[in-house]
Each structure stands twice: as structure tokens, then as C-alpha cells.
Amino acid sequence: xxxxxGLDSGExxxxxxxxxxxxxxxxxxxLPADGRTLKIASLNLVGQIRLNRDLGRxxxxxxxxxxxxxxxxxxxxxxxxxxxxxxxxxxxxGLEAVAVAYNRIKPHMEAQRRPVIQIGASSITSGGxxxxxxxxxxxxxxxxxxxxxxxxVVSSGGTIFSLADILEEVxxxxxxxxxxxxxxxxxATEGEQSPLLPAPVYGLGKLPEPxxxxx
Numbered sequence: 001x002x003x004x005x006g007l008d009s010g011e012x013x014x015x016x017x018x019x020x021x022x023x024x025x026x027x028x029x030x031l032p033a034d035g036r037t038l039k040i041a042s043l044n045l046v047g048q049i050r051l052n053r054d055l056g057r058x059x060x061x062x063x064x065x066x067x068x069x070x071x072x073x074x075x076x077x078x079x080x081x082x083x084x085x086x087x088x089x090x091x092x093x094g095l096e097a098v099a100v101a102y103n104r105i106k107p108h109m110e111a112q113r114r115p116v117i118q119i120g121a122s123s124i125t126s127g128g129x130x131x132x133x134x135x136x137x138x139x140x141x142x143x144x145x146x147x148x149x150x151x152x153v154v155s156s157g158g159t160i161f162s163l164a165d166i167l168e169e170v171x172x173x174x175x176x177x178x179x180x181x182x183x184x185x186x187x188a189t190e191g192e193q194s195p196l197l198p199a200p201v202y203g204l205g206k207l208p209e210p211x212x213x214x215x
Contacts, residue, residue, distance in 0.1 A: 002021065002023070002117040003022060003023045003024075003027050004009065004022050004023070004024045004025065004050070004051065006024075006025035006027055008016065008027035009027075009136050010026045010027060010028065010065070010105045011027070011028040011043035012026065012027060012028065013025070013026045013027075013028055013207075013208060015027075015041065015043070015188070015205060015207065016205065017058070017097075017187075017204045017205040018184075018204070018205070019058045019110055019204075020054055020055070020155070020204075020205075024043075024051065026041040026042055026043055027042050028040070028041055028042070028048070028208075029042045029199055030213060031202050031206070032159070036196045036212050036213070037210060037212070037213040037215075038125030038211065038213070039210065039211045039213055040190070040207070040208075040210045040211075041190075041207045041208055042188060043152060043153055043187060043188055043207060044081060044087050044137070045081055045082065045084055045152050045187065046050050046080065046081055046084065047084075048084070050128075052084045052085050052088050053088055055085060055088075055204060056087075056088025056089045056091075057092055058084050058091060058204055059061040059085070059089050059185055059187065059204055060088070060089045060092030060093050061092075062142060062185065062204070063093060063148060063172065063183070063202075065087065066182070066183050066202055067146070068137055068185060068201075069095050070094060070095060071086055071184065072144060072145040072146055073144060073145075073146045073147070073148060073154070074095075074099060074140060074141055074143060074146075074148075074165055074168065075089070075090055075093075075097075075098045075099065075147070075148050075149075075150055076097060076098075076099045076100075076101065076137075076141065076147055076149055076150070077099070077100055077101070077146070077149070077151065077168070078100070078101045078102075078103075078151060078159055078163060079100060079101070079102050079103055080130060081152045081153075082150060082151045082152035082153075082187075083150055084154055085099065085150070085187060086098055086150040089120070089150065089185070097140055098140050098150075099133070099137040099140045100133075100137055101119075101131040101132065101133050101137075101162075101163060101166055102130055102131065102132045102133070102134075103130070103131065103132070104130060104132060104173040105118060105130075105132045105134075106132075106134075106141065108134075108161040109132065109134035109135070111134075114134065114135040115134070115135050115138060115173065115182065116132055116134050116135070117132065117133045117134075117138065117166055117169050117170065118130050118132045118133075118175075119131050119132075119162045119165045119166050119169070120162065120191075121147060131162050131163070131166060133166050133170070134162065135201075138170050138173070138174070139180070141170045141174075142170065142174040142176060143165065144197070145163065145177075145180065146181075147180065147181050147184070148169060148181070148182050148183055148184075148185055149163045149164070149181060149183075149184045149198075149199070150184075150185050151163075151184075151186050152186060152187050152190050153186055153187070153188050153190050153207065154184060154186045154188075154190070154193060154201050155190040155191050155193070155210075156191065156192075156193070156194060157161075157193050157194045157196075157197045157201075159196070160197055160201075161194075161197070161198070164179075166187075167179040167181070169194075181198045181199040181202055182199065182203075183202055184194045184197060184201045184202065185201075185202050185203075186200050186201065186202070186203045186204075187203065187204050187205065188203050188204065188205045188206060188207045189201060189203040189205075189206050189207070189208070190207040190208075190209070191209050191210060
């Protein structure tokens with residue numbers, strides 16, 4: 001099998017995905033987490049044109065298999081590492097737009113004049129953070145009846161819980177029925193996902209469990 005070689009130095013993990021005609025070299029990186037150090041295989045899709053294209057096509061096929069018709073479906077994703085992947089998937093599915101949760105309130109949102117939703121979130125790679133959704137994406141979500149949540153990697157599920165909270169808040173503000181989440185889709189899962197996640201998780205591949213480094 002061919003290998004898409006990483007340009008990072010140091011230790012590598014060879015990641016293989018069914019249907020992908022090559023393996024991917026991922027750097028092993030160390031992250032601080034609750035006073036400990038975790039070693040993880042880092043799947044960073046930002047700027048990876050070929051990899052996003054190939055994974056996106058595979059993931060779009062998975063969405064079709066699980067969800068069926070895209071009528072009344074809206075995708076919700078989060079910046080930034082999974083955004084390019086989500087755009088490829090959306091294009092393959094024929095979706096014209098994707099709702100995006102940002103990692104902070106930005107000036108163009110005009111939060112003093114327009115509605116903005118802000119929700120707390122956490123993840124292994126980003127730690128504690130906030131997700132913000134502004135008027136345009138709130139109105140896009142209001143058009144949907146079924147929803148798919150998209151991220152690059154799903155580990156504990158903290159980001160997914162926050163996206164589900166955003167959906168519920170949009171439904172409340174727009175007087176919509178309770179949102180139906182048709183599935184959570186990602187390039188890879190990592191570790192054990194919470195059994196309380198709002199929908200089944202469908203990943204193309206699996207990353208190794210994070211390892212706690214000895215002090």
C-alpha cells in the first residue's frame with residue numbers, strides 16, 4: 001500500500017482507512033490535559049487537499065448509506081480542522097450550504113445587533129472553549145428537519161454534545177420541533193465515545209487510544 005507521508009518530524013502512526021488506497025502518516029504529539037500529558041496521533045486535515053477530497057468522498061457515501069435522501073437535511077459542523085472535510089462531504093451530497101459553529105464570537109456576527117448563540121464546549125485537542133453560531137447559520141438550521149453533525153475526530157464527544165445543545169437552542173428560539181439528529185459523522189473516532197451522545201457515530205477509521213505519558 002502507498003503511504004501519504006507526513007512532513008512532521010518525530011514519531012509517526014500509520015493510519016489506514018477502508019476504501020482509501022493509501023495509508024497516512026500521522027505525527028504522535030503530546031498535549032497537556034488536566035495536569036497530565038497525553039500522547040495522541042494527530043489527524044490535522046487543515047490544508048490537506050488530497051486527503052480531504054478522498055476522505056470526504058468516502059464519508060459522503062457513508063452519509064447516503066445511513067441517512068438516505070438529503071431532503072430536509074442540514075449539516076452542522078465546527079471550525080476549524082473539520083471544515084474542509086465538511087465542505088467536500090456537503091458538495092458530494094449536493095448541499096448548497098453548511099451551518100458552522102465558530103470558536104468565538106467574531107466581529108462580522110454583529111452580536112450587539114443580531115442573534116448569536118454561544119455554548120461551552122471541550123475536546124481533547126482544544127481543551128475548554130466556546131462555540132458560537134450567528135444569525136445566518138441559525139436561519140439555515142431552521143430550514144431543516146433532520147440534521148447531521150460533522151467533525152474531523154470524535155473522541156469523548158464534548159464537541160458533539162455542544163453542537164447538539166446549539167441545535168436545541170436554535171429549535172427553542174425558532175419555535176421548531178425537537179431536532180432529529182440522523183447521525184454523527186467523522187473521519188476518525190478516538191478512544192471510547194460517551195453512550196449518551198445524541199446519535200450514533202459513524203467514522204471512516206479509528207485512531208489509537210490516547211496514552212498518558214509517565215511524569
